[in-house]
Amino acid sequence: MNGPHPRNDPTLPDRSGESFAGLGLPPALVRELAHQGISAPFAIQAATLPDGLAGRDVLARGRTGSGKTLAFGLAVLARSRGQRGSTRRPLVLVLVPTRELAQQVTESLTPYARSLRLRVVSVVGGRSISGQARALRAGAEVVVATPGRLADLVERGDCRLDRITVTVLDEADQMANLGFLPQITALLDRVPPGGQYLLFSATLDRDVDELVDRYLTDPVVHEVHPSADALAATEHRLLDVAAADKRAVVTEIAARGERVLLFLETRHVVDELTQHLLDSGVLAAALHGGRSQAQRSRTLEDFKAGRVTALVATNVAARGIHVDDLGLVVNVDPPGHHKDYLHRGGRTARAGAPGTVVTLVLPQQRRAVVQLLEQAGITAETGAGAA
CATH class of the missing domain: 3.40.50.300 (P-loop containing nucleotide triphosphate hydrolases)
Structure with missing residues (x-):
């Protein structure tokens, strides 16, 4: 394609409210x-x-x-x-x-x-x-x-x-x-x-x-x-935590019994946190690229069915996972790029349903996380302690 990309062409018809039949589907x-x-x-x-x-x-x-x-x-x-x-x-x-x-x-x-x-x-x-x-x-x-x-x-x-x-x-x-x-x-x-x-x-x-x-x-x-497309349905929160309190805060969130998707940066810390949650009585499972496809598929099915309530994942889960009525995504480790934040957060509030994205922020991470949210065009509430 030559030249600049057209954006929001005002000559394009407004088809909001159109039916599928009216759009020309067989x-x-x-x-x-x-x-x-x-x-x-x-x-x-x-x-x-x-x-x-x-x-x-x-x-x-x-x-x-x-x-x-x-x-x-x-x-x-x-x-x-x-x-x-x-x-x-x-x-x-x-x-x-x-x-x-x-x-x-x-x-x-x-x-x-x-x-x-x-x-x-x-x-x-x-x-x-x-x-x-x-x-x-x-x-x-x-x-x-x-x-x-x-x-x-x-x-x-x-x-x-x-x-x-x-x-x-x-x-x-x-x-x-x-x-x-x-x-x-x-x-x-x-x-x-x-x-x-x-x-x-x-x-x-x-x-x-x-x-x-x-x-x-x-x-x-x-x-x-x-x-x-109902981005307004998502509530974004930053949770200031001290390094010494971080695992306890994550455990408290995961132990509530509602389904939650927890994102971390590496496979090793995903496996480590998953084992800690299991030891704490949480129905947790890990999802990352080191698992076989059969294991990943089975874990996702268990999460969708509620047999797993805390899914602990790397960015492999930030795309392609659709779970109905998933109300909470937690960035245990803040992502390194604003695109990753958007795709992680996209696992909740799908198709206009309400949802919350919580990002845990250590003191030394605050400036980078604030910049990341600005790049993503996100306004977040700030709190401390447990979400």
Whole structure:
């Protein structure tokens, strides 16, 4: 894309209050949405679906939890109806940064794909590559993939990208931050030119700009502001603590019995805190990249079901985890970047539900945390002691 990115174009129609049928979705998808209890589109869905359905390239910025998965998913499924992928040659590629997000996207889209008789396959690391290769040989219209595993399958000849007509880059900023950019460009260079691109990201920065400039053609840009996707539903608090009191404060918060997601910086401290909480009688579990995919999936299911009430995690959980009615996220260790703060906080107050983000702040961390919140555009209340 040449020239500056358009922002908030006043000539774009206001589609707030529009129905899914009015946005142009086929009846089968509208019926499935109703079956799933979804009656009206979120702001980002209302904004992007008409352009996605029309085949335009779309660059969309929206907060985590704003409904991005259905915003691109419904569009690509509607555009793929009546088509059939062949052996090893899918029609739609959805690239995501983490295994958890791939699983979430696949689970979210599967019922809608089924209503149109389309097949969705997920390919991620940590799972049997031979099983994924068999699924691709059986044929699928949509492949949801992390870049590393897809690159392996392409290299083996188990997946070909020469029939891809629609490409989605979900959480593009995170993929760039994780160092996937070379793999992504190598994969996208195998996609035939002239196809549709839908790029969704919580933030737009230099690395994302590189992808936009290289692959998107005259994209329509949609930015859904926090006011439009219920950022106001989140309460942000800073909790000043002394180093000697920090573990006791965390234990008190985790022991309340309500589900809480606790973020720390490293795997080691996650495991250490998890064991301490278990020893204190808290139903706790650890989630980080050192666990197998089967362990991570089982832990998430236990958390969603309430069998685990305190999920202790590294940033691996900051994307791709959707837990209904999760009311509290605690930054035990403040994140190092304002983007990470936004994505951690995006695990609560999803789809407009209320939620609270608490950040524990040691005296020597206060200045950096205040700057981080300013960069994130967040106003937080300050307190001391236990939350």
